[in-house]
Amino acid sequence: MALGQTTDATFQNDVLQSSIPVLVDFWAEWCGPCKMMLPILEDAAPGLVDKIKIVKLNIDQNSATPAAxxxxxxxxxxxxxxxxxxxxxxxxxxxxxxxxxxxSAI
Known part of the structure; x- marks a missing residue:
């Protein structure tokens, strides 16, 4: 299952105005632990589809949201x-x- 993507431009709509809870993964291409987390998120996502939306935000391409x-x-x-x-x-x-x-969070 492919995880969704969000950006500084779409964050308000994708995350803040979502009718269901959203998990945002802040990551970067050069980050080794981020690459380790990706298959874990992808593996968990199908079992969570009715509970939470999972999206990724690349911090190198979108700096305003992580800073906020x-x-x-x-x-x-x-x-x-x-x-x-x-x-x-x-x-x-x-x-x-x-x-x-x-x-526990939702």
Whole structure:
């Protein structure tokens, strides 16, 4: 399953105005841990499709959004619900921990 993408330009519509919770993966092409997190997110996504939308935001191409939410290291995962950040994690985590974290946040 391909994960969605968001940008500084589409973040408001894609994330803040979403009717369902959204997990945003802040990442960059040069980031090794980000590359490790990608298959974990892709593996978890099909089981979460009814609960949460998962999108990626490339911080090198979109600098305003990470700055607005205080993202200082990557990968950073933020969960938004009703336009507000309800949970944040930084770094790589295994699929079972990812799913537990999402379930506890939403």
């Amino acid at each position: 939410f205080g993202v200082r290291s990557i990968p950073t995962l933020l969960i938004f619900k009703d336009g507000q950040v309800v949970a944040q994690k930084t770094g790589v985590m295994p699929k079972n921990k990812l799913v537990e974290w999402i379930d």
